[in-house]
Amino acid sequence: MAKKIETYIKNILKNAYGDNWEQYFNDSPLIQYLNLKSGAIHGNSKTRKALANWYAIYSILTFYKNAGFINNRDKYSTFGGFPYSKLFEFQRQQYGGAKLQNHGFNSRTNDEFANKISKDIARPLIVKDKGSYLIHPDFLYVHDEDITEVVLEIIEEYKNILRAKDHSFMQILEELKDEDNDFRKKEKIKLLLSDDSEARIFEIISYAILETHYRNQTIFIGKTRSEITEKCLELFKTGRTNANDGGIDFVMRPIGRFFQVTEVDTYDKYFLDIDKVNHFPLTFVVKTHTDSSIIKKELLDYGTKKSGGLKLLETSYHSAIEEVITINELIKWLDDLNDKDLTFLIEEIDRYFRVEMNIEE
Helix, strand or coil, X not given: CCCCCCHHXXXXXXXXHHHHHHHHHHCCHXXXXXXXXXXXXXXXXXXXXXXXXXXXXXXHHHHHHHCCCCCCHHHHCCCCCEEHHHHHHHHHCCXXXXXXXXXXXXXXXXXXXXXXXXXXXXXXXXXXXXXXXXXXXHHCEECCEECHHHHHHHHHHHHHXXXXXXXXXXXXXXXXXXXXXXXXXXXXXXXXXXXXXXXXXXXXXXXXXXXXXXXXXXXXXXXXXXXXXXXXXXXXXXXXXXXXXXXXXXXXEXXXXXXXXXXXXXXXXXXXXXXXXXXXXXXXXECCCCCHXXXXXHHHHHHHHHXXXXXXXXXXXXXXEEEEEXXXXXXXXXXXXXXXXXXXXXXXXXXXXXXXXXXXX
């Protein structure tokens, strides 16, 4: 079933095309794609922001507009494209775009657009040639009318909605830092640990809880018996929530554990992560209130099914599922924290959210 048209997109189309707005939507693969990519504006989104894809399109079309190509298809047909260096610089000036790389300009946007919208691999949305980029003109015209202005308005409104959401979470963080009652602090954090939490917020909060939980645990380690010392467990976040980290979100020292934050959706995703790290044991941090023992059993059963009866492969999959941690464990460990630990946890949530959003101290 087709994705419901986002209200903000519908309003923009109505304002531009009046009673014919739905026809323009149905006849525009580009607008349909932007609608598909709008999931991050919802609190229950299972998707990332995917700003690289948004800003690749936005950058090219902004240059397109400024170059006077709107409703000038003949002139545009002889154009060789905008240089990547200028597009790259422009995208990094956009909200949340300071750390973006080149993924959106290269295969990522085109592959997704072809697979989910146009079904036409031979006609890419973004045309590339020797370091220059432009949007395929077929996707810029609907009923012989250039839709660039409307597309730019949609992207700008998407940015505004995300900015408002991010600032709303910043307000929650300020309230947490100002709160002087530990019980109320914990209750406010628990409200953010729901099954429909935004993916990046859940990852940041789960990391902060796990980091704080493990830092109070120690092990004895050393190269020789005489060098054995007591060390605290340390958890490290590998990068931003949309990082291309090969399936590893957190890493623990000094014992070397890998953690992957995920959701109860399709178990194929879990085993894709397992394969990415060559079946190195993974601890899955799952955004669900389902009992962790149930999730782990289902994973083991899925591994058995995926093995096709080969005991060697079944054993490899089973051994790769080290532990499952759900919201239930996160809440329990949150409740166990004392005042000092709770202050540290809130500071970590604030710190990593600022890193995620490129917000200066």
